[in-house]
Amino acid sequence: MSADIVKDIENKKIDLENALKIVEDLKEVSALKIEYLKKYVKFLYSELKNVSVEEKKTLGKVINDFKNFAEEKIKEVESKYKQEKSASKYDVTIFKDNIKLGSMHPLTKLYKKIEKVFVGMGFSVVQGPEIEIDKYNFEKLNLPPHHPARDMQDTFYISAPNVLLRSHTSSVQIRTMEKSKPPIQIIYHGTVYRVDDIDPQHTPMFYQIEGLMVAEKISFANLKAVLIKFLKEVFGEETGVRFRPSYYPYTEPSAAVDMSCTKCGGKGCKTCRNTGWITVLGSGMVHPNVLEGVGYDSKKYTGLAFGLGLNRLALAYYNLDEIRKLYENDISLWQQI
């Protein structure tokens, strides 16, 4: 009885060797593994029960030898296939030195930095549409039809006279105030449009960041504090800041905000036209007409608002001299800044 089994084992050895010669992949190898190492060995052990105690010893040894033999043979072939698999056509470990990694656009980078400063001061970020209607872009901002200050913001019309590309992001403040009650503390940003020829300082499309804070007892002191903190955080503690009287129909009083020239530090150079100062922000206390227009009680609530052109600020931040450069995507320039 055990002799038959020994004979069968010898045959199986030959079968396995032949089978291993013709396998084509790891899947077929593991099929053999199951057939020979699991099913067949299991069968052999079950046969052990049917033999005498003496025979058990010798047969047990033969079975173990087969098991070792099969394991070794299968492993040999298996490792051959495993090696082949890992050595595929692409060597991901090769180092290539001409690969260029992309990164954030300098405008986006600067925006993120600015956003972080305002969010740190408690402002939330809101958004509004780029295609606006006259009501939100002009009328509710104390710019009634035929107001000469509209000349400063000549924009493009989708369908005149009512549907237009927003000339400033201030429309977002109206939309937000209409939907919510004070206190409000928001910043909003995005693309705005003006009819302007392209020259070193102007493009018909640019980015604005604006902010609005409306609550009881907001004063010009709050406006100064917010903007001085903002400029010092972005441009450094040593940055000088000054406020000059200005005019915007939607704020009263209005102030233009200058900071000390980033190029010369205030000594005077070509960039600052020898004044030592660069104008970076427009600001003011929200005009009572604007507050009343969205249904706020202007006797109870006051507000501050400010806006900046991101492109212009980027010129100062990165020390560039032309706004156009920000759109040319000159990689060698990006690498420098």
Added chain:
Amino acid sequence: MFKFSLNWLRDYFEEDIKYDEIMDKLKLQGFEFGGKKEFDGDVVTEIEVKANRPDMLYHMGIARELKAFDGEKIPEITHENSAVNNENFPVKINVNKEVCKRYCALKISGVNLKIPTPEYIIKRLNVLEINSVNAVVDIGNYVMLDMGQPIHSYDFDKISGNKLTIDKSEKDSKITTFIGDEAEVKKGDIVISDDEGIKCVAGVIGTQGAAVTEITKDIILEAANFDEISVRLTSRRLKISTPSSFRFERGVNINSTLDVLLKCANMITKICGGKIEANVFDFYPEKK
């Protein structure tokens, strides 16, 4: 935008003023500036004037701003006085107060327009890039740049029916501006007309019909305060923007209309001769 001359500003100061000093003061007051040009012994600077400061569109206004900085005042406008008498004015004037808030006019008889504009006026107009036409027109422009009030003049003999009406145009009509361009006035534009037709697009531009020329003898001199929106709409529609329409759109001092008119008339009679007729016209229904 307004270009001002340093030498012109000096008229308003007894002591000499220094360019850098006045610029520092104006900058501290929040004004911004365009180009600066040295010109014929003068300095011409472009000042950016926002829509809320039409009082900075003339030299007296800039001088007032500078004086105010030091707590001082500019002298009042001085002129020979004339009595207002609308009833007996030589031309019958009808004003629609919706389009015109104040209308002042006077008649000067016997001017001599063969007399050339004085050199100092031509020089000042030239540095500010305004061409010389004739003495009366030049003096009108000079007064506007000096005191902010646009001045218009009519040849008295060319006013048909001895009548002028300041109102919205009732129909479309073609006009020829005093510089010779064709333009189409639409119904609703504000115009000044006589029996014959349109003599002036109010606050914007005069027509050839009543223009003062070399042979003009008697003139009607006008200083008005037209409604800002009416002027703006008319100027936009005609696509004609003039120094006069630019100022009316933004607002002209309504309380100096008559003083500036009289001052201008004094200058004209001094330079071109002639005599200011008694009975000055002043329509000012809602005093401010």
